[in-house]
Amino acid sequence: MIKTDALIIGAGPTGLFTAHQLKLIGLDCEIVDNLDKIGGQCIELYPDKPIYDIPAIPECTGEELTNNLINQLKPFNIKFHLNERVDEVKNNNGKWEVKTNKGTSFNTPNIIIAGGVGSFEPRKFPAKNCEKFENKSIYYSIKDKTIFKNKTVSIFGGGDSALDWAIELSRNSKVNLIHRRDEFRSAQSTVDNMYKLSKEGKINLFTKYQLKDAKGSINLESIDIEHENKEVKNLKTDFVLGFFGLIMQLGPIAKWGLNLDNKTINVDTEKFETNHKGIYAVGDICSYPGKLKLILSGFHEGALAARACFTLARPNEKYRFEFTTSSKTIKSRLGVKGD
Numbered sequence: 001m002i003k004t005d006a007l008i009i010g011a012g013p014t015g016l017f018t019a020h021q022l023k024l025i026g027l028d029c030e031i032v033d034n035l036d037k038i039g040g041q042c043i044e045l046y047p048d049k050p051i052y053d054i055p056a057i058p059e060c061t062g063e064e065l066t067n068n069l070i071n072q073l074k075p076f077n078i079k080f081h082l083n084e085r086v087d088e089v090k091n092n093n094g095k096w097e098v099k100t101n102k103g104t105s106f107n108t109p110n111i112i113i114a115g116g117v118g119s120f121e122p123r124k125f126p127a128k129n130c131e132k133f134e135n136k137s138i139y140y141s142i143k144d145k146t147i148f149k150n151k152t153v154s155i156f157g158g159g160d161s162a163l164d165w166a167i168e169l170s171r172n173s174k175v176n177l178i179h180r181r182d183e184f185r186s187a188q189s190t191v192d193n194m195y196k197l198s199k200e201g202k203i204n205l206f207t208k209y210q211l212k213d214a215k216g217s218i219n220l221e222s223i224d225i226e227h228e229n230k231e232v233k234n235l236k237t238d239f240v241l242g243f244f245g246l247i248m249q250l251g252p253i254a255k256w257g258l259n260l261d262n263k264t265i266n267v268d269t270e271k272f273e274t275n276h277k278g279i280y281a282v283g284d285i286c287s288y289p290g291k292l293k294l295i296l297s298g299f300h301e302g303a304l305a306a307r308a309c310f311t312l313a314r315p316n317e318k319y320r321f322e323f324t325t326s327s328k329t330i331k332s333r334l335g336v337k338g339d
Contacts, residue, residue, distance in 0.1 A: 005313035006110040012040020014283035015114030018302030039066035109312035115283030123244035137220035157243035271308035
C-alpha cells in the first residue's frame with residue numbers, strides 16, 4: 001500500500017497545478033487518472049485549440065499549457081498512475097484507503113478530486129450515416145489542425161469550441177458554421193468576431209439548421225443540412241466537426257456518499273472540502289455560489305485545497321505561508337540556488 005500526504009484524482013491542468021502547490025508546501029502527493037496520458041480534457045479534446053484566458057500568456061494551446069505545467073513539476077518527480085480508475089474509497093481511522101481498478105492501493109489523509117470524474121465522451125450526431133465517417137472525416141475534437149488546411153470544413157455548434165475553431169480555421173480553410181439557433185453561447189467578443197468574418201466571406205454562416213445526412217462512398221463528399229422550416233441544403237465538404245458538449249459519466253464517484261448536485265460536488269469556498277473531511281473537489285467537478293468553469297478558477301481552488309491538506313497531513317505542525325520569491329525553503333524545493 002502506498003502512503004502519501006495527498007492523492008489527486010485527475011491529471012488535467014487543475015490537478016497538475018494542485019500537485020505543484022502541494023509540493024511547494026512540503027507535502028507528498030501522487031496522481032491517478034483514467035486516461036492514458038497527462039493533460040485531461042485539455043489533451044484529450046482540444047490539444048490544438050487556442051486558449052486565451054491564462055494570466056500573462058496571451059495565447060497557448062491545450063498541449064502547450066499541459067507541457068508547461070509538466071515542466072513546472074519536473075523538480076518534484078511526482079508519481080503518476082495513468083490508465084487507472086479509482087474504484088473504492090473507504091475511511092479507516094481518519095485515513096482514506098483508496099483502491100484502483102488495477103489493484104493499486106493508497107493510504108492518505110487527503111483526497112483531491114481534480115476534475116477527473118470518470119469517463120466522458122462527446123455528444124454525437126444522431127444521423128446514422130455519420131458513424132462510418134467518424135475519425136476519418138467527422139470529428140468531435142481536434143488533435144491536429146493541420147489536416148484541415150486548404151480544405152472545406154463544416155462546423156456544427158453554437159458554443160465556445162465551435163466559434164473558436166470556426167475563427168481559427170477560417171485563416172486557411174473554407175469554413176461553414178452551422179447552428180440550430182440564431183443565438184450563440186459564447187463570449188460576446190467571440191460572437192462579434194465571428195459575425196465580422198461572416199460579413200467578410202471568410203465564414204459561411206447557417207443558422208436554424210441541423211445535420212440531416214452525411215453523403216459519400218468511401219470518403220465524405222457532402223452533407224445535407226435541414227432548416228427548421230424543413231428546407232434542405234446540400235454542402236460540399238471535406239470534414240465535419242461537431243461541438244455539442246460532453247456526456248459526463250461520474251462512475252464510481254457517484255457511490256462515495258459525496259454531496260452531488262447535477263453531477264457536480266458541492267464544496268465550501270475556504271478549503272474546497274466536500275461533505276467528507278479530507279476529500280476536496282477542485283476544477284469543473286466542484287460547485288459553489290459564483291462558480292466559474294475556467295482553468296484559472298481551478299488553479300485558485302487547487303491552491304487553497306492544497307493548503308487545507310497540510311492540517312491533516314501534518315497535524316503536529318503549523319502551516320506558515322511564505323512567498324515563493326522570498327522563501328529559502330521553497331527555493332530549495334524548486335532547486336533554485338542563491339538568494
